[in-house]
Amino acid sequence: MEMYLSIKLVDFIPMTILERQNPWWKTGKIPESLFPRSIEKELIKNLENNKIMALLGSRQVGKTSLLYLLIQHLLKTVKADDIFYFNLDDISIRQLLESPNEFLNYIGADNGKKYIFIDEAQRLPNPGLFLKTIFDIKLDIKLIVSGSSQLELRSKLKEFLVGRMRIFEIQRLNFSEARTLHPHVPPQTLMENIMLYGAYPEVLRQKNNEEKKLLLHDIHQMYIEKDISDFAKVENVDAFNKLLILLAAQIGGLLNIHALSKTLKIPVALIERYLDILEGTFIVKRIKPFFKNYKKEISKMPKVYFLDLGLRNLLISQWQPLELRTDTGALFENFVFLEMYSRDFYREKDFHFWRTTNQTEIDFIVEEGGHLRAIETKWQKSAAPKSFVTFKSYYPESATELVTPKVFLSVALKS
Numbered sequence: 391m392e393m394y395l396s397i398k399l400v401d402f403i404p405m406t407i408l409e410r411q412n413p414w415w416k417t418g419k420i421p422e423s424l425f426p427r428s429i430e431k432e433l434i435k436n437l438e439n440n441k442i443m444a445l446l447g448s449r450q451v452g453k454t455s456l457l458y459l460l461i462q463h464l465l466k467t468v469k470a471d472d473i474f475y476f477n478l479d480d481i482s483i484r485q486l487l488e489s490p491n492e493f494l495n496y497i498g499a500d501n502g503k504k505y506i507f508i509d510e511a512q513r514l515p516n517p518g519l520f521l522k523t524i525f526d527i528k529l530d531i532k533l534i535v536s537g538s539s540q541l542e543l544r545s546k547l548k549e550f551l552v553g554r555m556r557i558f559e560i561q562r563l564n565f566s567e568a569r570t571l572h573p574h575v576p577p578q579t580l581m582e583n584i585m586l587y588g589a590y591p592e593v594l595r596q597k598n599n600e601e602k603k604l605l606l607h608d609i610h611q612m613y614i615e616k617d618i619s620d621f622a623k624v625e626n627v628d629a630f631n632k633l634l635i636l637l638a639a640q641i642g643g644l645l646n647i648h649a650l651s652k653t654l655k656i657p658v659a660l661i662e663r664y665l666d667i668l669e670g671t672f673i674v675k676r677i678k679p680f681f682k683n684y685k686k687e688i689s690k691m692p693k694v695y696f697l698d699l700g701l702r703n704l705l706i707s708q709w710q711p712l713e714l715r716t717d718t719g720a721l722f723e724n725f726v727f728l729e730m731y732s733r734d735f736y737r738e739k740d741f742h743f744w745r746t747t748n749q750t751e752i753d754f755i756v757e758e759g760g761h762l763r764a765i766e767t768k769w770q771k772s773a774a775p776k777s778f779v780t781f782k783s784y785y786p787e788s789a790t791e792l793v794t795p796k797v798f799l800s801v802a803l804k805s
Contacts (some may be wrong), residue, residue: 403458414470420462445536447560448672452591453536455723478513490523503530511535518550561732562589588700606704638705679744680755723767762788
């Protein structure tokens with residue numbers, strides 16, 4: 391008589407790994423101290439709907455900490471053993487998620503509502519199909535996933551999750567979040583520190599500037615090795631790095647792809663591919679010109695901003711104090727953009743710039759709900775620019791705003 395043995399992959403996963411990833415099963419609480427994030431309230435609201443939540447952002451921006459914040463919130467009302475966290479950086483944990491049926495059996499999907507947190511979901515061979523399968527079964531399961539590469543995760547999700555997923559882009563810390571880390575640092579000093587060393591959470595925690603530089607170097611190296619070489623399969627890493635440096639040197643300037651192609655001696659198509667990779671992995675953000683078919687408005691070249699100024703300064707090896715630099719105005723312009731962009735949780739705003747053939751410029755045109763705001767940044771105290779008058783002659787219903795460090799800090803300290 392033959393005997394058949396039912397073997398499950400979970401049987402080969404040491405329970406200690408799962409318990410280590412889910413310490414609240416035993417203690418009922420998150421073991422580490424967490425600080426609040428601006429986006430936290432919006433994420434908590436979305437725990438109540440049935441959509442899959444996706445938190446996308448670069449490495450080291452605090453996605454895992456945000457997942458823990460959500461788990462900490464749930465533990466107030468949900469049984470600890472109904473909350474599951476899986477970090478897919480661990481190969482053995484990935485095996486548990488290879489079979490949807492086996493996974494559902496493991497979590498006890500038929501026994502009340504479950505909250506499933508999947509960190510680094512792009513590690514799955516086919517995360518889109520896995521998540522779709524779980525979602526379409528219509529069990530009482532809330533799925534929350536994270537990913538470090540928008541390109542990688544979206545390429546694996548493709549059409550599977552259209553209408554099933556709500557995506558949140560997680561940024562580095564904004565100014566108000568940085569103040570929670572350093573409440574006793576003078577606001578002007580803190581702002582200047584962010585302009586020099588950026589706002590990665592771990593970098594901002596450091597008091598030693600040399601340690602900040604080392605951490606930024608580590609983040610850059612990991613990015614090149616993991617996202618660029620391993621996933622994006624960039625063969626000419628040297629040209630990719632040179633492009634990064636050229637972009638860092640011209641933040642807030644017009645992006646002339648043909649000029650970059652000539653300088654780097656690589657095809658325009660390759661430059662465009664590299665730019666898509668940089669934007670898809672949360673290193674830079676391009677914004678397009680604003681136009682309504684007026685002949686004098688330029689509508690071709692975008693501008694580029696870095697999503698972390700510390701990483702930008704690392705690339706060009708510039709750490710001088712702001713009063714000794716020639717790029718302080720550009721740094722402040724980039725800083726103001728990040729403050730606006732990081733608070734647009736649902737991507738409801740369109741960010742543009744305005745420039746005419748006679749060199750009339752405005753840094754940012756923000757469209758929201760049919761309304762226009764023209765925003766100009768100035769590091770030094772300045773009167774309202776004449777470009778506001780020109781812009782309002784075209785768009786009389788628009789609002790205008792001049793942002794200096796004093797104006798920014800006065801508004802930020804009230805919020």
